[in-house]
Amino acid sequence: MAKNNYNKMYKENNIPEEVLNEHFETEITPEDVIEKTVKDVVEEKPKNFKPFMGEVIGNLSLNVRKQPGGEIYKSIPDGAQVRVIEVVDDNWYKIESPVGYVMSKFIKKI
Numbered sequence: 001m002a003k004n005n006y007n008k009m010y011k012e013n014n015i016p017e018e019v020l021n022e023h024f025e026t027e028i029t030p031e032d033v034i035e036k037t038v039k040d041v042v043e044e045k046p047k048n049f050k051p052f053m054g055e056v057i058g059n060l061s062l063n064v065r066k067q068p069g070g071e072i073y074k075s076i077p078d079g080a081q082v083r084v085i086e087v088v089d090d091n092w093y094k095i096e097s098p099v100g101y102v103m104s105k106f107i108k109k110i
Contacts, residue, residue: 051085051096054107062107064100068092074100082107 056062061075068088076082076098084107086094093104 049087051083053110054082054084054093054095055110056080056082056102056106057108058106062102064095064098064102066100068101070101074098076102081110084109 056076056078059078061077062080063072064074064076065072068091082102083096084093085096087104088094088101091104092101093107094101
């Protein structure tokens with residue numbers, strides 16, 4: 001909670017300023033606090049991403065999940081081609097058909 005909120009709370013409860021200052025040695029500025037909303041994080045993804053075709057490699061089959069690290073609901077055989085429609089992070093791609101998430105290390109861009 002920022003010092004301003006504490007100031008208000010202390011004043012409303014008649015607590016002396018000295019007590020407030022014992023808890024805060026420095027003033028908190030907006031630059032000290034970084035707040036990100038879900039919208040901000042989503043908008044940080046590269047806007048120039050273009051879907052690409054990939055080939056399943058290194059497994060007998062590749063698990064397709066409903067969400068990254070989530071429940072497995074399908075498998076894709078080694079050598080199958082998939083269309084990557086989103087790079088979630090360094091570890092996960094979202095694919096188009098079947099729609100789901102796969103580990104990126106098992107997809108080679110073709």
